[in-house]
Amino acid sequence: MYQSRAWTHGLFVFAWLCWSSLLIRAQDLITDPLEVIALQAVKRSLTDPENHLNNWNRGDPCTSNWTGIVCFNRTFDDEYLHVQQLILLDMNLSGSLSPELGRLSHMTILDFMWNNISGSIPKEIGSITSLELLLLNGNNLTGSLPEELGYLPNLNRMQIDENRISGSIPISFSKLNKAKHFHMNNNSISGQIPPELSRLPRLVHLLLDNNNLSGHLPPEFSEMPSLTILQLDNNHFDGTKIPASYSNMSKLLKLSLRNCNLQGAIPDFSQIPNLYYLDLSSNQLNGSIPQGRFSENITTIYLSNNNITGTVPASFSGLPKIQRLSLSNNLLSGSIPSTIWQSRTLNKMETLIVELQNNKLSSITGSTTLPLNVTVRLQGNPVCSNISLVQFCGSESKNNDNSQRLPNTNTSVCLPQTCPPPYEYSPTSPAPCFCAAPLLIGYRLKSPGFSDFHPYRDTFEKFLAPTLQLFNYQLHIDSFICEGPRLRMYLKLFPVYDANIKGPSSFNMSEIQRITDTFASWKISNLDVFGPYEVLNFTHEYDNYPSPRFALSKGALVGIVLGTIAGAVTLSVLVSLLMLKVHTRNYTAVSRRHCCQSCATIITTGLTSKLQPVCASNASLKIDGVKAFTYGELTMATNNFNSSTQVGEGGYGKVYKGILADGTVVAIKRAQEGSLQGEKEFLTEIELLSRLHHRNLVSLIGYCDEGFEQVFFSYLDYL
Numbered sequence: 001m002y003q004s005r006a007w008t009h010g011l012f013v014f015a016w017l018c019w020s021s022l023l024i025r026a027q028d029l030i031t032d033p034l035e036v037i038a039l040q041a042v043k044r045s046l047t048d049p050e051n052h053l054n055n056w057n058r059g060d061p062c063t064s065n066w067t068g069i070v071c072f073n074r075t076f077d078d079e080y081l082h083v084q085q086l087i088l089l090d091m092n093l094s095g096s097l098s099p100e101l102g103r104l105s106h107m108t109i110l111d112f113m114w115n116n117i118s119g120s121i122p123k124e125i126g127s128i129t130s131l132e133l134l135l136l137n138g139n140n141l142t143g144s145l146p147e148e149l150g151y152l153p154n155l156n157r158m159q160i161d162e163n164r165i166s167g168s169i170p171i172s173f174s175k176l177n178k179a180k181h182f183h184m185n186n187n188s189i190s191g192q193i194p195p196e197l198s199r200l201p202r203l204v205h206l207l208l209d210n211n212n213l214s215g216h217l218p219p220e221f222s223e224m225p226s227l228t229i230l231q232l233d234n235n236h237f238d239g240t241k242i243p244a245s246y247s248n249m250s251k252l253l254k255l256s257l258r259n260c261n262l263q264g265a266i267p268d269f270s271q272i273p274n275l276y277y278l279d280l281s282s283n284q285l286n287g288s289i290p291q292g293r294f295s296e297n298i299t300t301i302y303l304s305n306n307n308i309t310g311t312v313p314a315s316f317s318g319l320p321k322i323q324r325l326s327l328s329n330n331l332l333s334g335s336i337p338s339t340i341w342q343s344r345t346l347n348k349m350e351t352l353i354v355e356l357q358n359n360k361l362s363s364i365t366g367s368t369t370l371p372l373n374v375t376v377r378l379q380g381n382p383v384c385s386n387i388s389l390v391q392f393c394g395s396e397s398k399n400n401d402n403s404q405r406l407p408n409t410n411t412s413v414c415l416p417q418t419c420p421p422p423y424e425y426s427p428t429s430p431a432p433c434f435c436a437a438p439l440l441i442g443y444r445l446k447s448p449g450f451s452d453f454h455p456y457r458d459t460f461e462k463f464l465a466p467t468l469q470l471f472n473y474q475l476h477i478d479s480f481i482c483e484g485p486r487l488r489m490y491l492k493l494f495p496v497y498d499a500n501i502k503g504p505s506s507f508n509m510s511e512i513q514r515i516t517d518t519f520a521s522w523k524i525s526n527l528d529v530f531g532p533y534e535v536l537n538f539t540h541e542y543d544n545y546p547s548p549r550f551a552l553s554k555g556a557l558v559g560i561v562l563g564t565i566a567g568a569v570t571l572s573v574l575v576s577l578l579m580l581k582v583h584t585r586n587y588t589a590v591s592r593r594h595c596c597q598s599c600a601t602i603i604t605t606g607l608t609s610k611l612q613p614v615c616a617s618n619a620s621l622k623i624d625g626v627k628a629f630t631y632g633e634l635t636m637a638t639n640n641f642n643s644s645t646q647v648g649e650g651g652y653g654k655v656y657k658g659i660l661a662d663g664t665v666v667a668i669k670r671a672q673e674g675s676l677q678g679e680k681e682f683l684t685e686i687e688l689l690s691r692l693h694h695r696n697l698v699s700l701i702g703y704c705d706e707g708f709e710q711v712f713f714s715y716l717d718y719l
């Protein structure tokens with residue numbers, strides 16, 4: 001019989017770990033049981049065809065890496081861990097939202113974007129007072145907006161766009177003093193916009209386009225101190241006027257009231273200092289266009305499809321950034337000042353489109369030569385009876401596809417075969433033919449302040465890359481397409497170029513985590529001109545990794561006690577494996593049994609506190625010279641851990657003699673559960689083991705990659 005001393009003092013020849021992670025904790029850290037129950041209810045009410053939530057019945061939400069759950073990295077006064085974020089974006093979930101969500105009372109981010117969830121928004125969400133981001137856009141939600149959502153004192157962002165929500169906007173929303181973003185477009189919201197919303201001191205973006213709103217536009221909106229984007233297109237206001245006070249909105253960057261059933265005169269917006277974008281098209285506006293000169297920054301003016309009379313004002317000339325001036329289908333008459341396009345100097349990225357079709361315009365004042373990259377459309381005006389104006393009046397060239405794929409520059413000389421998918425040559429890397437696996441991001445500007453992205457593309461890249469802590473060359477806009485007022489694009493992010501790395505390069509997991517976090521938590525403070533943004537999808541594909549969607553949980557990293565054992569050579573292997581483990585309470589007993597059923601036979605003692613079975617998904621561990629063992633091989637080697645093969649008992653568990661299939665005689669040390677001394681002993685052994693690490697003395701030669709979901713820790717020693 002070997003003494004336990006002997007084991008702890010260096011007979012280890014290698015350590016063997018069956019299963020992917022051993023979780024240790026310093027204290028009893030577990031998730032608030034009420035929140036666990038709530039999460040279980042949340043899962044029950046969802047349909048999850050792709051099994052993203054498979055691991056939601058194993059172990060503890062905060063410490064067993066449940067998909068999409070991020071917890072606070074500390075306990076609260078109640079000594080429980082609490083869920084901080086629930087991020088289940090783009091997982092093809094259907095079903096409904098459980099009212100139990102309301103029990104996640106410390107949550108700050110609730111993100112179910114881009115699924116197919118139906119039913120209504122539970123009013124219980126209104127009781128999560130810590131909630132900052134409510135992100136439910138891109139689902140199939142119905143019913144009306146619960147008044148209770150107005151009771152969220154910390155809400156920063158409400159995104160419920162692209163659902164089928166009906167009913168009116170609760171007046172209680174005017175109490176959301178911290179709200180900056182209301183994205184509610186593309187629903188069936190009806191009724192009048194509550195004038196009380198104008199009390200919102202911080203509201204920056206209000207998107208209510210593509211709904212069924214009626215009544216009138218609240219003149220009080222002009223008093224909103226922070227409003228920069230007001231987008232209300234495609235509603236049915238009752239033939240109301242645009243309040244004259246809107247011309248006083250000092251922060252306004254974009255006003256979009258297309259197809260809103262508006263009547264009356266156009267206010268004079270020339271006093272708004274930073275107006276980029278004005279769309280009042282497809283209403284029944286009449287009267288003439290105010291003569292005041294728009295802001296220097298104006299890029300886009302849509303006044304088409306109205307009943308506007310009078311002349312084309314000379315103040316449209318000399319606007320330095322103008323991209324699109326659209327006045328078609330009105331009743332404009334008189335002469336067109338050609339200075340509108342003659343005085344606009346375009347750089348090589350810029351274009352100007354002037355649309356004046358179907359008016360009563362009779363002549364052009366000034367030169368009729370058309371500068372490069374300017375398009376003027378005059379069809380349907382009396383002026384076109386002058387047949388010399390064919391460049392203005394010729395049949396309209398078909399609107400070409402507005403999608404753009406941006407050319408790859410330096411990759412044409414690279415050999416295709418040396419960069420097989422999913423790797424590809426980075427088009428912008430500092431060295432040619434840099435082969436890497438990009439992260440692919442579907443990204444959408446929901447309401448940008450321009451109509452042509454080309455001149456702003458460079459600014460966009462230069463602004464986004466540093467925000468993501470990337471070099472400019474790492475970010476490439478692969479393509480973009482206009483979707484009405486929105487701009488959808490496809491970004492590719494490449495890893496850092498390193499001349500020392502031969503062969504293809506990829507992001508590591510922590511970089512991916514960091515980047516996804518930056519997007520998921522809206523840490524990107526957009527430049528105003530780009531307006532609100534959203535992430536549509538996020539993918540990366542390469543060999544050894546599963547393809548994570550957005551929600552990589554970082555909850556599992558909570559409370560790691562690795563600090564004490566860092567630096568140990570053997571443990572560098574374990575670092576990625578050791579995680580916090582938790583949970584004993586009765587409510588998880590059932591799920592534990594379930595998750596650990598494949599190893600139930602080797603769990604011999606009941607669970608107590610310190611070191612406990614862990615349920616985790618399998619990960620693969622790659623170490624030179626280390627062989628993979630199956631659990632079966634080890635039971636075989638020890639005759640199912642038969643007591644006759646037991647050769648000793650260490651401080652941390654029993655030791656068995658085993659004979660591997662190739663005849664190697666080994667010792668297997670298996671963790672024994674339930675010992676109060678277990679954790680301490682275990683750490684001591686680990687420490688010893690790591691200190692004793694030497695080529696001929698200690699080497700890890702095997703591991704088990706079967707994803708056993710148990711606490712099972714063994715050393716295997718040569719006898």
Ligand SMILES: *[C@@H]1O[C@H](CO)[C@@H](O)[C@H](O)[C@H]1NC(C)=O
Binds near residue numbers: 066546
């Ligand atoms: C957490 O689980 C996800 C899959 O759900 C996995 O990709 C990831 O590697 C796990 N993280 C840790 C630290 O175990």
Ligand SMILES: *[C@@H]1O[C@H](CO)[C@@H](O)[C@H](O)[C@H]1NC(C)=O
Binds near residue numbers: 073
């Ligand atoms: C916990 O997270 C906060 C930020 O959320 C961070 O500042 C702090 O350092 C973290 N604490 C620990 C112990 O990791």
Ligand SMILES: *[C@@H]1O[C@H](CO)[C@@H](O)[C@H](O)[C@H]1NC(C)=O
Binds near residue numbers: 094
């Ligand atoms: C999403 O789920 C539906 C069934 O609910 C299925 O038809 C569809 O193929 C799934 N989509 C993806 C991308 O998996």
Ligand SMILES: *[C@@H]1O[C@H](CO)[C@@H](O)[C@H](O)[C@H]1NC(C)=O
Binds near residue numbers: 095118140
């Ligand atoms: C969304 O879910 C509904 C059932 O709730 C189903 O009929 C529909 O096919 C799903 N749509 C998609 C795109 O998966």
Ligand SMILES: *[C@@H]1O[C@H](CO)[C@@H](O)[C@H](O)[C@H]1NC(C)=O
Binds near residue numbers: 116118140
């Ligand atoms: C939304 O749900 C309805 C049924 O409730 C279904 O007919 C429709 O296809 C769903 N829409 C989407 C986009 O899945």
Ligand SMILES: *[C@@H]1O[C@H](CO)[C@@H](O)[C@H](O)[C@H]1NC(C)=O
Binds near residue numbers: 186234484
């Ligand atoms: C919103 O609704 C409009 C009008 O129905 C439609 O054209 C548009 O594609 C929808 N989606 C978005 C994202 O705007």
Ligand SMILES: *[C@@H]1O[C@H](CO)[C@@H](O)[C@H](O)[C@H]1NC(C)=O
Binds near residue numbers: 188190191214
């Ligand atoms: C829009 O609201 C009107 C009443 O104001 C109603 O009759 C109509 O059915 C609604 N349309 C939609 C698509 O909800």
Ligand SMILES: *[C@@H]1O[C@H](CO)[C@@H](O)[C@H](O)[C@H]1NC(C)=O
Binds near residue numbers: 244245246247248
């Ligand atoms: C705009 O604001 C000024 C000063 O606050 C005020 O005197 C004026 O009446 C306002 N104009 C309109 C149209 O509301």
Ligand SMILES: *[C@@H]1O[C@H](CO)[C@@H](O)[C@H](O)[C@H]1NC(C)=O
Binds near residue numbers: 273274295529
């Ligand atoms: C135009 O926009 C720039 C930033 O894009 C801003 O600095 C400048 O003040 C704006 N011009 C005016 C007249 O407001």
Ligand SMILES: *[C@@H]1O[C@H](CO)[C@@H](O)[C@H](O)[C@H]1NC(C)=O
Binds near residue numbers: 286
């Ligand atoms: C707009 O003008 C057309 C043609 O003159 C007229 O038929 C129509 O009634 C006018 N609409 C409004 C709302 O004034």
Ligand SMILES: *[C@@H]1O[C@H](CO)[C@@H](O)[C@H](O)[C@H]1NC(C)=O
Binds near residue numbers: 348351372
């Ligand atoms: C401007 O016109 C020139 C010559 O037709 C063309 O090569 C260039 O691409 C145009 N620029 C833009 C931004 O369209």
Ligand SMILES: *[C@@H]1O[C@H](CO)[C@@H](O)[C@H](O)[C@H]1NC(C)=O
Binds near residue numbers: 441489490537
């Ligand atoms: C992600 O979005 C891009 C652009 O919007 C699209 O081309 C691509 O197909 C999407 N990928 C997935 C996996 O949905």
